[in-house]
Amino acid sequence: MRPVSIHTSAWRYPDSYADANFNFEHYVRFITTLERGCFDAFFMADHLAVLNMPMAALKRSATVTSFDPLTLLPALATVTSHIGLIATASTSYNEPYHIARKFASLDHISGGRAGWNVVTSANPHEALNFGREQHLEHAERYKRAREFYDVVTGLWDSWADDAFIRDVDAGIYFDPSRMHVLDHKGDDFSVRGPLNVARPLQGWPVIVQAGSSEAGRQLAAETAEMVFSADVELTAAQAFYTDVKGRMAALGREPDHLKIMPGAFVVLGDSRAEAEDRKARLDALVHPDSGISSLSVMLGCDVSAFDLDGPLPELPESNASRGSRDKLVGMARERHITVRQLAQWVGGAFGILEMIGTPAMVADQMQEWLETHACDGFNVMFPFLPAGLDEFVTRVVPELQRRGIYRRAYSGQTLREHLGLPRPANRYFPTPRA
Numbered sequence: 001m002r003p004v005s006i007h008t009s010a011w012r013y014p015d016s017y018a019d020a021n022f023n024f025e026h027y028v029r030f031i032t033t034l035e036r037g038c039f040d041a042f043f044m045a046d047h048l049a050v051l052n053m054p055m056a057a058l059k060r061s062a063t064v065t066s067f068d069p070l071t072l073l074p075a076l077a078t079v080t081s082h083i084g085l086i087a088t089a090s091t092s093y094n095e096p097y098h099i100a101r102k103f104a105s106l107d108h109i110s111g112g113r114a115g116w117n118v119v120t121s122a123n124p125h126e127a128l129n130f131g132r133e134q135h136l137e138h139a140e141r142y143k144r145a146r147e148f149y150d151v152v153t154g155l156w157d158s159w160a161d162d163a164f165i166r167d168v169d170a171g172i173y174f175d176p177s178r179m180h181v182l183d184h185k186g187d188d189f190s191v192r193g194p195l196n197v198a199r200p201l202q203g204w205p206v207i208v209q210a211g212s213s214e215a216g217r218q219l220a221a222e223t224a225e226m227v228f229s230a231d232v233e234l235t236a237a238q239a240f241y242t243d244v245k246g247r248m249a250a251l252g253r254e255p256d257h258l259k260i261m262p263g264a265f266v267v268l269g270d271s272r273a274e275a276e277d278r279k280a281r282l283d284a285l286v287h288p289d290s291g292i293s294s295l296s297v298m299l300g301c302d303v304s305a306f307d308l309d310g311p312l313p314e315l316p317e318s319n320a321s322r323g324s325r326d327k328l329v330g331m332a333r334e335r336h337i338t339v340r341q342l343a344q345w346v347g348g349a350f351g352i353l354e355m356i357g358t359p360a361m362v363a364d365q366m367q368e369w370l371e372t373h374a375c376d377g378f379n380v381m382f383p384f385l386p387a388g389l390d391e392f393v394t395r396v397v398p399e400l401q402r403r404g405i406y407r408r409a410y411s412g413q414t415l416r417e418h419l420g421l422p423r424p425a426n427r428y429f430p431t432p433r434a
Helices: 024-036 069-077 096-110 124-128 138-156 214-223 234-250 272-283 288-299 322-335 339-349 359-371 387-402 415-419
Strands: 041-044 084-090 114-119 206-209 226-229 259-268 353-357 379-381
Touching: 024 041, 024 069, 024 387, 041 069, 041 114, 069 084, 069 096, 084 096, 084 206, 084 415, 096 114, 096 138, 114 138, 138 214, 206 214, 206 415, 214 234, 226 234, 234 259, 234 359, 259 272, 259 359, 259 387, 272 353, 288 322, 288 339, 322 339, 353 359, 359 387
Parallel strands: 041 084, 084 114, 114 206, 206 226, 226 259, 259 353, 259 379
Antiparallel strands: none
């Protein structure tokens, strides 16, 4: 949900909720529909600045504003009982203690349904909102992220699961021997601890990651339990899957303890032609200014200065997200498309995997990706709301259930149980009190 749809013009589509970004009742409607459809989780994307694009494009973008995920998701936890709640929180412009405390709180409030999407900020305007004149370099962002992760997970292990004895007769609330003071001192952070929130119900909230660069893949192999990938071709997705899971095995991690989920932009119709017509109608609402600006952001340079009807030229060095940039450059070269065509493609749904057709066609495509080791599931994105979401739950979910590849009811309570992930042992208190 970015904030409610990834498509630039979703808010303009007929019968869509143009005000959904700041309408809590709409979010309640969306998440309860998703829970009725037995989705693993509701994932809230986020950024810490207004998007860095020209005003001609910015004024057309619904992503200019959104709720803070770590304010919104605890509220949504109170109207749901099973669906996971995943929030994006940047390691570039936050402090580990804040993040550890907020996600531990969300996990307790939701009954064990929290997930943290660990990101390194790519928007240079975020630096200006946090006392920096320049954005952190790509390598520095990932080095900081790795230490940030170590500090946050260490703070989550501040307390043994049985630390809070609450002995009313003796007047002892917790056992000091079951509390750990982190006392971390590293290159980027100095954090004493302990965390002033009990250990999360899941041990740790589920760790989610989305980078596809070399640094991103390595961070995922070392730390992640879910990866949002961005491959649009089956063979590329299979190669990514094999690469990341292979790195895990080399590190001694169980490959099945990471779920790889490509973004899937689903547009339905009673026929392929009808679904394509709906997608074309949606894309027609994208103003050229939006496409050019979106492409500029993803490539890290001003695309408007290029020959729009010529091929993509060699690009200058950039501090933009490497994985997304490399994928777009590769696609432009492989398909021999113009800058304008690339911008139009990116301007709609940011160049993610498209599944367009009847419910059976979408289910066929999902089943092929699942059964050929291209992914473990999908990060489903809806073209417009509420219709796109409603149609997926009422038409695609039953088709997947009929094939026996999707649950008919939740069998567990926590997000880890939904995903088949183990509960992490406490590194400081690996066994219960004797």
